[in-house]
Amino acid sequence: MSRTRRTTQFSGEILNKIQIKLPALSVNESMARAAVAAFVSQLDPGVTEIADIKCAVSEAVTNAIVHGYRDTPETGSIAITVSILSGRAVKIEIKDKGCGIPDVGQARQPLYTTDAAGERSGMGFTVMESFTDALKVTSKVGKGTTVTMWKKLSERGRI
Amino acid sequence: MPPKPDLTPRPRAEFVCDTAGSILSIRIRGEIDHHTAAAIRQGIDATLFEKRPKTLILDLSAVGFMDSSGLGLIMGRYSVMKELGGEMTVWNPSPETRAILTLAGMERLVKIAYPQGEEPTADGESSGHGQPSRTAPPRKPPCQRVTATPSTARTGSRNPRNPRKRGKNGLVYETDPRKEKNA
Numbered sequence: 513m514s515r516t517r518r519t520t521q522f523s524g525e526i527l528n529k530i531q532i533k534l535p536a537l538s539v540n541e542s543m544a545r546a547a548v549a550a551f552v553s554q555l556d557p558g559v560t561e562i563a564d565i566k567c568a569v570s571e572a573v574t575n576a577i578v579h580g581y582r583d584t585p586e587t588g589s590i591a592i593t594v595s596i597l598s599g600r601a602v603k604i605e606i607k608d609k610g611c612g613i614p615d616v617g618q619a620r621q622p623l624y625t626t627d628a629a630g631e632r633s634g635m636g637f638t639v640m641e642s643f644t645d646a647l648k649v650t651s652k653v654g655k656g657t658t659v660t661m662w663k664k665l666s667e668r669g670r671i
Numbered sequence: 672m673p674p675k676p677d678l679t680p681r682p683r684a685e686f687v688c689d690t691a692g693s694i695l696s697i698r699i700r701g702e703i704d705h706h707t708a709a710a711i712r713q714g715i716d717a718t719l720f721e722k723r724p725k726t727l728i729l730d731l732s733a734v735g736f737m738d739s740s741g742l743g744l745i746m747g748r749y750s751v752m753k754e755l756g757g758e759m760t761v762w763n764p765s766p767e768t769r770a771i772l773t774l775a776g777m778e779r780l781v782k783i784a785y786p787q788g789e790e791p792t793a794d795g796e797s798s799g800h801g802q803p804s805r806t807a808p809p810r811k812p813p814c815q816r817v818t819a820t821p822s823t824a825r826t827g828s829r830n831p832r833n834p835r836k837r838g839k840n841g842l843v844y845e846t847d848p849r850k851e852k853n854a
Contacts, residue, residue, distance in 0.1 A: 574740065
């Protein structure tokens with residue numbers, strides 16, 4: 513199942529790209545967002561833009577750990593791909609091979625959570641959607657979930 | 672796939688408590704995410720059920736990062752305070768945390784207050800209940816420091832509402848350096 517709510521197109525040429533693969537451990541959440549922020553910093557983004565990206569990445573990685581691999585006894589892995597596109601745009605893809613999401617549309621509803629006992633706010637996808645310019649969620653039950661986010665940075669840097 | 676390793680915890684968030692009468696002020700420092708929120712939650716709940724304050728002031732001025740786990744933390748503590756018959760105020764959220772608080776409409780649930788003259792100017796969206804409280808948290812040194820680490824999350828009680836079952840081993844207590852300095 514695949515859904516794209518916003519139609520913003522980011523089809524710029526890939527200028528630079530990194531790939532990170534990390535164990536799905538909560539201790540790695542901060543490292544994941546810091547690594548993405550560090551890579552994006554070459555575009556000289558604004559403080560708010562970096563904060564938005566870090567928050568969106570943290571949400572996606574947390575979702576993979578808390579929900580994607582919730583029934584997996586072994587440590588799963590999360591693959592993060594960050595691409596800098598021409599036109600000062602950033603594409604961030606966060607992929608897990610967890611349980612998948614049966615109904616992506618429902619999962620993206622604000623306040624929806626399957627882990628109310630864990631005090632999850634159910635705002636993860638809402639935060640990702642609000643703090644980026646486009647969000648695409650592709651998921652297949654039993655196979656995993658891929659979250660792709662695009663962020664267009666303001667015109668202020670060198671690139 | 673390899674088994675889940677037992678990683679040595681790295682403290683990235685901590686909180687300090689200060690009690691003044693029936694007011695409990697809790698100042699959180701560091702980053703609030705899913706990893707750190709569990710230990711902070713357990714520590715705060717233990718303090719709440721021990722001291723049973725009428726007012727909880729959750730000071731977010733030193734929080735450098737917060738995602739939706741922080742929203743869950745705030746909403747959960749609001750529920751606990753409601754259960755205890757008290758009220759809760761979020762005090763002076765840092766610029767890094769204001770955006771997500773506003774996005775979640777948190778000001779409709781709890782009071783968000785700022786020091787006089789430091790209220791955010793952008794549309795005034797972060798001012799809770801229309802009339803920000805002018806009462807600052809107590810400025811006295813905190814009574815004790817509780818360092819929130821993943822180890823506390825693992826060893827602490829799974830029932831945050833019953834701190835008696837948690838035991839002292841679940842939390843790491845340190846002497847606050849400011850208190851030593853003032854002594």
